[in-house]
Amino acid sequence: MKIPPHFRRALSMFQPYRGRLALAFLGMILTASTEPMFPAVMRQLLDRGFVGKPTLDLWMVPVAIIGIFVLRGCSTFLTTYMMTWVTSILLNSVRAQMFERMLNVPASFYSTSSVGRVINAMMFESQQVIDMVRNVLTSLIRDSLTVIVLLGFLLWLNWRLTFVALILLPLTALVVRLTGQRMRKLTRDYLEVNAELTQVIEETTRANQVIKIFGGHKYESDRFEARASHLRRYSMRMASTAAATVPVTQLMAAFAVAIVIVIALVQSARGESTVGDFVSFITAMLMLLTPLKRLAEVNGPLQRGMAASEAVFGLIDAAPERTTGTPLAQRASGRLEFDDVSFSYPGQAQRALSHINLAIMPGETVAFVGMSGGGKSTLVSLVPNFYSASGGEIRLDGQPIEDITLASLRAQIAMVSQNVVLFDDTITANIAYGDASPDMERVHAAARAAHLSDVIRALPQGLDTMIGDNGSRLSGGQRQRLAIARAIYKDAPILILDEATSALDTESERAVQSALDGLMQGRTTLVIAHRLSTVERADRIVVLVGGEIVEMGSHAELLEQNGTYASLYHLQFASEVAA
Numbered sequence: 001m002k003i004p005p006h007f008r009r010a011l012s013m014f015q016p017y018r019g020r021l022a023l024a025f026l027g028m029i030l031t032a033s034t035e036p037m038f039p040a041v042m043r044q045l046l047d048r049g050f051v052g053k054p055t056l057d058l059w060m061v062p063v064a065i066i067g068i069f070v071l072r073g074c075s076t077f078l079t080t081y082m083m084t085w086v087t088s089i090l091l092n093s094v095r096a097q098m099f100e101r102m103l104n105v106p107a108s109f110y111s112t113s114s115v116g117r118v119i120n121a122m123m124f125e126s127q128q129v130i131d132m133v134r135n136v137l138t139s140l141i142r143d144s145l146t147v148i149v150l151l152g153f154l155l156w157l158n159w160r161l162t163f164v165a166l167i168l169l170p171l172t173a174l175v176v177r178l179t180g181q182r183m184r185k186l187t188r189d190y191l192e193v194n195a196e197l198t199q200v201i202e203e204t205t206r207a208n209q210v211i212k213i214f215g216g217h218k219y220e221s222d223r224f225e226a227r228a229s230h231l232r233r234y235s236m237r238m239a240s241t242a243a244a245t246v247p248v249t250q251l252m253a254a255f256a257v258a259i260v261i262v263i264a265l266v267q268s269a270r271g272e273s274t275v276g277d278f279v280s281f282i283t284a285m286l287m288l289l290t291p292l293k294r295l296a297e298v299n300g301p302l303q304r305g306m307a308a309s310e311a312v313f314g315l316i317d318a319a320p321e322r323t324t325g326t327p328l329a330q331r332a333s334g335r336l337e338f339d340d341v342s343f344s345y346p347g348q349a350q351r352a353l354s355h356i357n358l359a360i361m362p363g364e365t366v367a368f369v370g371m372s373g374g375g376k377s378t379l380v381s382l383v384p385n386f387y388s389a390s391g392g393e394i395r396l397d398g399q400p401i402e403d404i405t406l407a408s409l410r411a412q413i414a415m416v417s418q419n420v421v422l423f424d425d426t427i428t429a430n431i432a433y434g435d436a437s438p439d440m441e442r443v444h445a446a447a448r449a450a451h452l453s454d455v456i457r458a459l460p461q462g463l464d465t466m467i468g469d470n471g472s473r474l475s476g477g478q479r480q481r482l483a484i485a486r487a488i489y490k491d492a493p494i495l496i497l498d499e500a501t502s503a504l505d506t507e508s509e510r511a512v513q514s515a516l517d518g519l520m521q522g523r524t525t526l527v528i529a530h531r532l533s534t535v536e537r538a539d540r541i542v543v544l545v546g547g548e549i550v551e552m553g554s555h556a557e558l559l560e561q562n563g564t565y566a567s568l569y570h571l572q573f574a575s576e577v578a579a
Helices: 005-012 015-034 037-049 060-104 107-111 115-157 159-165 168-206 208-213 217-269 275-297 299-316 376-382 406-410 427-431 440-449 453-458 476-490 506-520 555-561 564-578
Strands: 336-343 353-360 365-369 391-396 413-416 494-498 524-528 540-545 548-553
Touching: 005 115, 005 299, 015 037, 015 060, 015 115, 037 060, 037 115, 037 275, 060 115, 060 299, 115 159, 115 168, 115 275, 115 299, 159 217, 168 217, 168 299, 217 275, 336 376, 353 376, 353 548, 365 376, 376 494, 376 524, 413 476, 427 440, 427 476, 440 453, 440 476, 476 506, 494 506, 540 555, 540 564, 548 555, 548 564, 555 564
Parallel strands: 365 524, 365 540, 413 494, 494 524
Antiparallel strands: 336 353, 336 391, 540 548
């Protein structure tokens, strides 16, 4: 039988633990060897203890039975403990590989893979893969050995009756084969729907305030109910398919037992079989049903694991970000050049950027403005190489950024986005994020520069205060200032500000803008802002429309040109006056 590639790959992960697996297999062998012992004792008990004059010593029976079950208990414990030890280590290892790859995939990965699907693969489907290997290995080794040992015992007892019992094996294999393909398809669909349900739960927990304010309770409940019901239907289909295997095999066993009884009666009438032989044979034959049943049921976890392995190995094998390039020899001065740069998002024919030519000098502040969808965020996302340009070249200090290692390139960049991302950790850990040994003087200085000192003093543990999921225990303005403090702490030569003051009130914005002005001194700064009043003091303003540069100059120069920028500025000014 050809071993499926995913199963072979999952099996190969057990190689480093061959020693412990050998102990587990030893336990399986011992367990299998104890199977025929009980019917053998029953045979001796009946023939030498109940028929005619008893010749069996009474003490032998309890000692034999207790000994059998002590040996069986020890071997079963050995198998279970060793398999659990190995599989728990493997599960952590698989999840670690998935997490490591998740950290290293490019930004484009999440355009085709939802967060819910990734979480589902890491937490649920990885468990399915490990369970598949564990259950399959245990059943194939322990139960196969048990079947072989019991069949050998049955052949030794009565080879004619054994051939009747052997009809169970091909019929069981036929049932397993017929249900296998259906089980795999159902499992694949089940995992798909389970990922959708995970996504709904993840979105609902993240957007709880939006749901409350916009009255989305019923909509979210309906979404959850639809996917949960869908998931339940697949669960029932899978359960019915798996459960149908058991009664079919049991019915086949019943026919086999009935035929065996008839033949045994004929043999007994001819004096070819004793009571002990018959009871021992029937006992061993019935004991054969349990491992055969488990072998039949192994198809369920096998198919579930095979379907789950597609998502697990798909994430592990996802193409990571590039690892090429050479590190920068020193801190960058911050000169950026865009040479005929174009870009299209994966799977989209339309260009997001077209023929961008721009040179930014060290320490210069350049603001990018324009209507939404003009390409501002796309352009600055090319600088840290979140995406690679489809055409043209971006250079840092004259060196193409594609020739610089990503770690070295991104070490030169600090970023404050309008979508603030914070971690459920202390304020210190968030300010010094990425620094394994935070410099507390720099942490305090960054907090002061971002006007967080008063906020920190008011907190119960100060800098050691846990801020909750994405800074949920802080206000919107405090979260924004904490993100700014993180950028100040990094002290990088290139600064990207994407609506960095958007969540601040007027007073806080004035204070933080003052801090940012100090931070921007001597740094190449790329500013994205929709409020044009925040970019008036930029050295240059670049106006993007439809992914192309249509205007460029200082605030005064662009107003004098009376073009796109002037129209946007006057429109905003009129709106603010009217408000």
